[in-house]
Amino acid sequence: MFMGLALDRASRPNSLGELSLTSGSSPFASIYEKRQKIYGESDPAEYVYQVQTGAVCRFKLLSGGRRQIGAFHLRGDIFGFENGPIHRFAAEALVKTMVCLIKRQSLEEAAGTNANVFHNLLSTATSNLRHAEGQVLLLGRKSSMEKVAAFLLEMDGRLTSAGMLSLPMTRRDIADYLGVTIETVSRAVSQLQREGVLEFIGKTHREIVILDRLRLSSFDMPS
Numbered sequence: 001m002f003m004g005l006a007l008d009r010a011s012r013p014n015s016l017g018e019l020s021l022t023s024g025s026s027p028f029a030s031i032y033e034k035r036q037k038i039y040g041e042s043d044p045a046e047y048v049y050q051v052q053t054g055a056v057c058r059f060k061l062l063s064g065g066r067r068q069i070g071a072f073h074l075r076g077d078i079f080g081f082e083n084g085p086i087h088r089f090a091a092e093a094l095v096k097t098m099v100c101l102i103k104r105q106s107l108e109e110a111a112g113t114n115a116n117v118f119h120n121l122l123s124t125a126t127s128n129l130r131h132a133e134g135q136v137l138l139l140g141r142k143s144s145m146e147k148v149a150a151f152l153l154e155m156d157g158r159l160t161s162a163g164m165l166s167l168p169m170t171r172r173d174i175a176d177y178l179g180v181t182i183e184t185v186s187r188a189v190s191q192l193q194r195e196g197v198l199e200f201i202g203k204t205h206r207e208i209v210i211l212d213r214l215r216l217s218s219f220d221m222p223s
Contacts, residue, residue, distance in 0.1 A: 027100040032093035038080075041090040045082040047101040051075050054097025055168035058089040059176065069177040071131060072169060074158055078124050081107075094168045139179050147178040148188035149219035152198070156210055164201060165208040192216070 029052065032038055038049065041060060049056075056073040070089050073079045081104065082088065111118040141147045151174060152165070159165055167174075175182045189205070192198050197215050201207035210216060 027102045029098055029100050031096070031098045034093060034095050036093050038091040038093060038099065039087050041088065042086050043090075045080065045085060045087050046104055047080060048078065048104050048107060049080040049091075050078045050100045052098040052100055054099075055094040056091055056097060056099070057094055057169065057173060057177075058091045060089050067176045068179065069173060070135060072173075072177065074168075079128075080104075081121070081124055081128070083125075094173065144178070144180050144184045145188050145191070145219050147180060148174075148185060149192075149216055151178060152189075152192075152208075152210070153213075153216060153220055156213070156216075160210075163209060165210060167206040167208065170206075192219075 027050070032054075038056060039045075039047075051073050053075060055075075056077075056079065057069050058071045058073070058079065059067050059069045061067055071079070072094075073091075080087070080091065107117065107121060111121050138147060138150055141150065155167060156165055159167070169177075171182050171185045175185050178185070189198070193200065195215070197210070197212050197219075199209045199211055201209060
């Protein structure tokens with residue numbers, strides 16, 4: 001079963017303040033409107049970010065204007081920490097989003113003298129690597145149904161509240177994350193609805209109640 005970055009919370013710092021500790025630089029908040037760019041591909045990687053409210057996607061533009069989303073970052077997720085001087089992906093807010101920022105340089109300087117800061121940075125980097133490995137496995141699935149089921153299981157673990165899964169991303173976003181078409185995503189979720197695995201709440205089809213998690217998991221078991 002594909003597991004997302006935010007499911008592995010136990011080993012990760014819960015906030016940028018915890019990540020930085022005595023770095024000498026305090027996080028500050030910034031608000032981004034729906035679909036507003038947070039940073040672009042090849043922009044200087046000067047800050048590390050954490051989602052406070054809303055949701056963010058990181059993506060790369062491919063030839064012909066196509067887009068590959070590499071990750072969805074939800075409340076509490078830390079992102080934007082690079083191993084080079086520039087961002088390899090762009091990032092934008094999926095909905096109105098508040099993020100906290102902290103200077104990357106201050107974190108790196110603190111990591112050189114503070115073992116706790118170094119450990120927290122290593123935990124964040126390891127979690128990002130684990131997510132990247134999971135994304136490779138997800139894109140390698142044989143069927144679109146396996147991909148969609150794995151995605152819903154990931155989001156169920158990260159977003160479900162009061163029994164309902166409320167998706168901040170559109171089906172186009174989901175398609176760009178899974179490497180399939182919007183029509184493929186729509187067919188897969190419609191089939192899951194017909195088979196009694198999930199139900200939609202409201203007209204947008206972005207509020208979902210998963211009725212049978214065991215059945216959904218069975219679609220995420222490639223032979």
